[in-house]
Amino acid sequence: MTSPQTPTPDELAALRQRYRHERERRVRPDGAGQYRDADAEFGFYAADPYVGEVAGREPLRDSVDVAVVGGGFGGILAGARLRQRGVERVRVIDKGGDFGGTWYWNRYPGVHCDIESHVYLPMLDETGYVPEWKYSPGEEIRLHAVRIARQFDLYADALFSTSVTTLTWEKDSRTWIVATDRGDTFRATYVITATGPLTEPKLPGIPGIEDFKGHTFHTSRWDYAYTGGTPEGGLTGLADKRVGVVGTGATGVQVIPMLAEDAGHVHVFQRTPSTVDVRANRRTTARDVGAERDGWARERRDNFLRIVSGEESGVDLVADGWTSSAGLLEKLLPSFRRSGSRDAFEAAYEAADAAKMNEVRARVERTVTDPATAERLKPWYRYACKRPAFSDLYYPAFNRSNVTLVDTADTHGIERVTENGVVVGGTVYELDCLIFATGFSVGVSGIHSGKLPVLGRGGTTLLDAWARHGVRTLHGATSNGFPNLIQMGSLQNASSVNFTHVLDEQAVHAAALVAAAEAKGALIEPSREAEDAWITTMARDAPDHEWFHADCTPGYYNREGRGRPNGPSAYPHGARAFHELLRRWREESIDEVLA
Numbered sequence: 001m002t003s004p005q006t007p008t009p010d011e012l013a014a015l016r017q018r019y020r021h022e023r024e025r026r027v028r029p030d031g032a033g034q035y036r037d038a039d040a041e042f043g044f045y046a047a048d049p050y051v052g053e054v055a056g057r058e059p060l061r062d063s064v065d066v067a068v069v070g071g072g073f074g075g076i077l078a079g080a081r082l083r084q085r086g087v088e089r090v091r092v093i094d095k096g097g098d099f100g101g102t103w104y105w106n107r108y109p110g111v112h113c114d115i116e117s118h119v120y121l122p123m124l125d126e127t128g129y130v131p132e133w134k135y136s137p138g139e140e141i142r143l144h145a146v147r148i149a150r151q152f153d154l155y156a157d158a159l160f161s162t163s164v165t166t167l168t169w170e171k172d173s174r175t176w177i178v179a180t181d182r183g184d185t186f187r188a189t190y191v192i193t194a195t196g197p198l199t200e201p202k203l204p205g206i207p208g209i210e211d212f213k214g215h216t217f218h219t220s221r222w223d224y225a226y227t228g229g230t231p232e233g234g235l236t237g238l239a240d241k242r243v244g245v246v247g248t249g250a251t252g253v254q255v256i257p258m259l260a261e262d263a264g265h266v267h268v269f270q271r272t273p274s275t276v277d278v279r280a281n282r283r284t285t286a287r288d289v290g291a292e293r294d295g296w297a298r299e300r301r302d303n304f305l306r307i308v309s310g311e312e313s314g315v316d317l318v319a320d321g322w323t324s325s326a327g328l329l330e331k332l333l334p335s336f337r338r339s340g341s342r343d344a345f346e347a348a349y350e351a352a353d354a355a356k357m358n359e360v361r362a363r364v365e366r367t368v369t370d371p372a373t374a375e376r377l378k379p380w381y382r383y384a385c386k387r388p389a390f391s392d393l394y395y396p397a398f399n400r401s402n403v404t405l406v407d408t409a410d411t412h413g414i415e416r417v418t419e420n421g422v423v424v425g426g427t428v429y430e431l432d433c434l435i436f437a438t439g440f441s442v443g444v445s446g447i448h449s450g451k452l453p454v455l456g457r458g459g460t461t462l463l464d465a466w467a468r469h470g471v472r473t474l475h476g477a478t479s480n481g482f483p484n485l486i487q488m489g490s491l492q493n494a495s496s497v498n499f500t501h502v503l504d505e506q507a508v509h510a511a512a513l514v515a516a517a518e519a520k521g522a523l524i525e526p527s528r529e530a531e532d533a534w535i536t537t538m539a540r541d542a543p544d545h546e547w548f549h550a551d552c553t554p555g556y557y558n559r560e561g562r563g564r565p566n567g568p569s570a571y572p573h574g575a576r577a578f579h580e581l582l583r584r585w586r587e588e589s590i591d592e593v594l595a
């Protein structure tokens with residue numbers, strides 16, 4: 001039986017063809033090479049809009065137990081978990097003027113988290129904080145980062161407005177020498193890198209981008225001095241301005257309705273429409289989330305992870321767009337976990353996907369009154385090709401007379417920027433202000449781009465070691481040749497949309513490693529055999545991404561249309577299983593990395 005929502009085989013065939021056509025319109029021969037590094041090429045992004053002039057200070061020459069590179073949630077959680085283990089001198093170093101990481105930098109109007117706050121904000125059980133909204137505004141999240149840092153006394157030794165420039169292992173003293181751009185050279189027995197996946201803003205390499213004479217900035221460096229207002233709105237400085245926004249990803253979807261409220265006119269330059277699902281944000285009380293019970297937050301977070309990892313769960317505590325569409329994200333799981341044949345799975349998956357995307361396209365049609373604009377806003381790709389977005393304000397913004405949608409797909413993005421505006425399809429759009437919501441080099445931090453050299457045994461850099469032999473870690477955390485270095489992030493460990501959960505488990509792990517090394521007076525360093533075994537484990541059941549991503553519209557999920565290579569990038573059995581594996585390993589085998 002075919003339900004009304006289930007597409008017929010003919011409809012599915014037509015969809016496949018449409019998706020292929022839309023993909024072809026967008027694939028560019030230069031792939032990821034189309035982007036430019038905003039910091040390196042446009043130095044002004046290096047300035048911190050939240051601290052103004054950075055106060056001078058004497059360079060440090062002291063020693064700490066642990067240096068934590070990065071003061072976002074990864075670094076904060078590492079610090080907090082180390083404190084729980086009794087580690088005293090923990091120094092978090094961050095380029096920003098305070099804790100918060102991505103929530104420190106991204107304060108654009110409308111900034112919110114679209115993962116439920118009660119599962120996204122870490123350490124709610126430990127801090128006793130209960131978020132006020134189902135989806136927190138950025139400022140609530142940033143202040144929670146500050147709350148954890150205060151509670152675990154991380155300010156005492158922290159260094160802000162400071163970038164680590166090199167990390168060098170010194171064999172004789174068995175310490176790391178940490179050098180910074182403020183002239184510091186201090187020692188740390190252990191280094192934890194928590195440099196984050198969204199730290200390098202990127203700009204499109206549009207010809208003439210430097211020529212624009214109006215005002216311009218990237219959303220991660222919002223210029224309120226120019227726009228007026230706050231993340232809550234009130235952008236009075238834009239009342240008489242013609243504003244252009246490039247980018248309609250998760251950031252663009254949040255920013256555009258706020259600009260529509262206040263700007264004279266908004267031109268939205270869209271290349272690929274996002275899938276914008278229902279958000280239904282609302283105030284929440286402690287009672288709504290059962291926060292009177294001990295351990296409520298841990299239980300809720302585990303429940304969310306279980307569901308988005310594709311596991312059976314009797315109850316869905318979060319009940320939102322992520323959990324209801326979890327099956328559509330399950331593609332990342334290896335086929336052996338699915339019952340039945342691969343063909344049967346793929347057919348059922350494709351039909352469910354088409355039904356979901358039809359629902360989103362119908363939402364556009366229902367909401368946007370101008371049929372031509374509605375048509376251009378419809379996403380034509382499979383659900384998991386791009387990160388879904390959630391908003392109840394985005395589509396209605398296009399019904400306003402001061403908002404114009406400019407489709408740039410046929411020209412693979414904006415053709416040219418001039419002194420006065422933007423050119424698409426030969427039409428010039430004159431602008432006073434051009435805002436780039438063009439995202440980040442996802443997953444690339446200074447350590448992976450080479451901006452922050454990490455020199456291990458014999459002066460070998462981590463990147464050189466990996467260039468020779470491929471990425472090599474045990475659990476994504478430690479690497480042979482780099483003693484007492486613990487890495488946090490998304491390489492060779494678990495992957496989840498709720499990234500703070502993954503980071504917290506990594507922080508617990510890092511703190512346990514440090515405590516065990518201290519207790520034994522040993523160095524933390526996996527053998528090459530342990531790394532080999534881990535890589536084999538990851539590769540053995542690695543999901544087959546290729547069949548899915550090859551047909552996807554381009555984006556950072558599939559290296560801008562080049563496909564996503566199969567291979568060991570994340571633990572194939574899901575985040576929950578990975579966390580359980582780590583827990584057991586700590587109980588039974590931690591000694592194997594202590595020498």
Ligand code: NDP
Nearest residue numbers: 112113114204247248249250251252271272413414438439
């Ligand atoms: P994205 O990389 O997701 O989006 C960038 C946008 O810029 C895309 O729409 C892209 O189009 C567009 N673009 C790039 N180049 C051009 C060009 N030459 N011409 C026209 N358009 C162009 O960046 P975001 O900042 O939206 O998101 C970054 C990360 O932050 C993501 O991982 C996101 O999930 C995360 N995030 C999370 C939030 C949360 O609530 N948890 C909130 C906001 C962001 P195209 O798609 O065609 O490439």
